[in-house]
Amino acid sequence: MTVWPGPSASAGHRQVAWLSVGSTQRFYQIDPDGANAPAPAGPLPPAWYDEPVMPVSPLAVEAHDLAKTFRSGWLRRRETPALRGASLQVERGAIFGLLGPNGAGKTTLLSILATLLLPDRGSATILGHDVVREAFAIRRRLNMASGNASFVWSLRPAEVLAFYGRLYGLHGRSLRTRVAELLDRFELTPHLKTEYNELSTGLKQRLALAKALLNRPEVLFLDEPTLGLDPDVSIRIRAQIAELRRREGTTIILTTHYMREADELCDRIAFIKGGRILAEGSPDELKRQIRIGDVVALRLDPAAPAGLADLAGVLQVQTRGDRIECTVDSAEKRLSEILRWLVEQHVVIRDCQVHEPELEEVFVELAR
Amino acid sequence: MSWRAEPIAAGAGAAEWWMEEWVRLSAFAYRNLIMARRNVFFLFELTFWPGVAMLSHGLLTRFLDLTPQMTAFILVGTVALSAVQVCQLDVAYAVLFDIWSKSMKHQFLTPVRIHHLALGSWVVGVGRGVIVWALMAVIGGRAFGFDFLGAGGMRVTLFLLGCFLTALVIGLLVCALVLLWGTRAETSAWAAVNFFVMLSGIYYPVSVLPGWVQTISAGIPLTYFLDGIRAGYGFPPRFAHPFAIGFALSLLYAVLAHWALAAAVTRSRRTGLLLKLSE
Numbered sequence: 001m002t003v004w005p006g007p008s009a010s011a012g013h014r015q016v017a018w019l020s021v022g023s024t025q026r027f028y029q030i031d032p033d034g035a036n037a038p039a040p041a042g043p044l045p046p047a048w049y050d051e052p053v054m055p056v057s058p059l060a061v062e063a064h065d066l067a068k069t070f071r072s073g074w075l076r077r078r079e080t081p082a083l084r085g086a087s088l089q090v091e092r093g094a095i096f097g098l099l100g101p102n103g104a105g106k107t108t109l110l111s112i113l114a115t116l117l118l119p120d121r122g123s124a125t126i127l128g129h130d131v132v133r134e135a136f137a138i139r140r141r142l143n144m145a146s147g148n149a150s151f152v153w154s155l156r157p158a159e160v161l162a163f164y165g166r167l168y169g170l171h172g173r174s175l176r177t178r179v180a181e182l183l184d185r186f187e188l189t190p191h192l193k194t195e196y197n198e199l200s201t202g203l204k205q206r207l208a209l210a211k212a213l214l215n216r217p218e219v220l221f222l223d224e225p226t227l228g229l230d231p232d233v234s235i236r237i238r239a240q241i242a243e244l245r246r247r248e249g250t251t252i253i254l255t256t257h258y259m260r261e262a263d264e265l266c267d268r269i270a271f272i273k274g275g276r277i278l279a280e281g282s283p284d285e286l287k288r289q290i291r292i293g294d295v296v297a298l299r300l301d302p303a304a305p306a307g308l309a310d311l312a313g314v315l316q317v318q319t320r321g322d323r324i325e326c327t328v329d330s331a332e333k334r335l336s337e338i339l340r341w342l343v344e345q346h347v348v349i350r351d352c353q354v355h356e357p358e359l360e361e362v363f364v365e366l367a368r
Numbered sequence: 369m370s371w372r373a374e375p376i377a378a379g380a381g382a383a384e385w386w387m388e389e390w391v392r393l394s395a396f397a398y399r400n401l402i403m404a405r406r407n408v409f410f411l412f413e414l415t416f417w418p419g420v421a422m423l424s425h426g427l428l429t430r431f432l433d434l435t436p437q438m439t440a441f442i443l444v445g446t447v448a449l450s451a452v453q454v455c456q457l458d459v460a461y462a463v464l465f466d467i468w469s470k471s472m473k474h475q476f477l478t479p480v481r482i483h484h485l486a487l488g489s490w491v492v493g494v495g496r497g498v499i500v501w502a503l504m505a506v507i508g509g510r511a512f513g514f515d516f517l518g519a520g521g522m523r524v525t526l527f528l529l530g531c532f533l534t535a536l537v538i539g540l541l542v543c544a545l546v547l548l549w550g551t552r553a554e555t556s557a558w559a560a561v562n563f564f565v566m567l568s569g570i571y572y573p574v575s576v577l578p579g580w581v582q583t584i585s586a587g588i589p590l591t592y593f594l595d596g597i598r599a600g601y602g603f604p605p606r607f608a609h610p611f612a613i614g615f616a617l618s619l620l621y622a623v624l625a626h627w628a629l630a631a632a633v634t635r636s637r638r639t640g641l642l643l644k645l646s647e
Binding site: 068070071107111114115116117118136139140142143144146148149150151152153154155159162163164166167168169170171196211215 | 387388391392394395398399402403406407465466468469470471473474475476477478479480481484634637638639640642643646647
């Protein structure tokens with residue numbers, strides 16, 4: 001990678017640098033707050049120029065009222081609504097999760113955003129480009145990997161990457177370097193002689209991820225990236241996804257069935273069911289939003305004081321063995337009040353634990 | 369210093385544009401070549417079937433005791449069928465490989481255009497078509513004394529180029545059919561050529577066909593290329609300037625087939641078939 005430092009920008013213009021990334025040229029804005037490197041001595045590289053300032057949206061993905069119905073059959077026309085007006089916004093550099101039961105519309109939504117499917121209604125932009133009218137421009141800057149990815153069966157890992165790398169315009173040394181780098185990063189180098197159909201599921205998955213990074217995408221779609229993988233492989237892939245955002249600032253939208261994965265990786269999550277987004281927020285916001293409540297588990301003496309259920313914010317009181325479980329709207333707000341009340345009632349508190357709801361419980365609640 | 373990504377190629381020059389075009393074309397050539405090297409059925413397509421066709425038709429001409437001129441008439445048709453078939457299969461493979469491996473969406477997720485897919489795979493098809501022609505020329509020459517250059521070097525070159533352009537058109541149509549009807553249309557990759565060559569007067573003059581079929585034949589470029597090369601073996605040409613008409617029709621159909629494939633891709637994005645053909 002070669003970066004040329006540039007001269008200072010003229011008024012009303014921003015300063016850009018020409019950056020050779022593989023076979024493509026990108027223009028990068030130098031952060032106005034950053035310290036610019038000095039201009040090189042002698043004539044400036046011809047790629048330098050002042051580019052008029054254009055407003056850059058903080059959103060990487062913006063979808064509004066997307067709808068899609070699949071139609072099949074000749075005589076008896078069958079219609080299957082997959083999306084019924086889904087809207088979402090994803091900030092640049094965020095990891096956004098799409099959760100929902102099978103057939104909820106997650107993959108349909110992802111496919112529309114990835115320009116593989118045309119919506120019946122609504123609009124969507126990726127990095128400011130319309131997914132229908134400017135699909136070609138977007139494709140340079142996005143990529144996708146699926147949990148059950150498949151490639152031409154008798155190609156070897158390096159050949160798969162070289163084929164798709166060429167389709168992204170990489171060639172010569174830049175292609176060879178990028179392929180070698182990705183093979184190494186995803187630990188595929190020992191399998192160079194193995195044809196695709198002979199790779200294990202985990203290796204196929206890693207190859208799919210490697211392919212998805214060939215063009216250094218600014219927006220990456222991951223459709224169930226750890227589907228059917230052993231736990232240790234899943235952990236490694238999750239680490240690589242997190243690393244990708246951290247190192248390269250890639251905006252990632254992922255669908256998953258695994259709540260832990262969403263909780264661990266995602267800044268924001270949308271729950272989708274029946275083609276509609278039912279709830280959206282950070283994992284913590286969602287847990288609060290659907291009011292499952294926190295659980296305060298107590299071991300008391302005497303065991304069950306009367307009146308606990310009548311306290312403000314207490315939604316439910318259940319006795320489980322020698323414990324009492326109080327479901328409250330917010331443990332943060334109610335814990336001190338409960339403890340104070342118990343002390344006033346001369347109850348001895350032998351043990352106290354607070355459990356926040358798991359994302360899985362939110363999922364179950366919303367999927368009902 | 370920190371950097372923020374902006375749209376790519378704001379000032380990419382013409383040279384770079386051409387390079388990217390070439391690289392994308394070469395991707396399909398690269399994949400077809402690897403597949404051809406690694407899979408035994410490609411070897412059969414290249415050697416076994418053309419060899420069998422040449423030997424069986426050559427022996428038939430012996431049995432019927434045909435004159436050298438009539439033998440040339442038949443064997444030119446045999447070469448045309450094999451060369452067109454092998455070349456159009458390579459074009460069709462640009463889509464069929466992805467159908468068979470259910471990897472279609474990855475190809476169309478990239479900034480690739482129809483002409484990259486078509487021309488990249490066609491280049492390999494032309495190469496394989498030339499090998500088929502050379503193999504058949506050797507077998508025909510050694511076994512039956514047939515001179516494949518007897519019609520003249522220029523005519524043979526134009527004839528082969530015409531065959532390969534016809535193959536491009538048929539290959540693009542096969543790709544379009546597959547993207548319209550999925551795996552149900554796969555067989556068209558093998559059936560389409562036979563249908564077109566039958567109407568083109570492959571082993572017989574077009575004049576033996578029923579009148580209304582002759583009208584259809586007149587719209588098929590291969591009819592003119594066969595007419596043009598057979599004129600080189602002393603048969604009176606049915607058409608004036610057969611090669612010129614053949615190339616004009618081929619180019620027109622290539623543009624239409626390109627458009628048809630682009631429309632089929634758009635339709636498959638609308639119906640969701642592109643996703644059904646993937647994973």
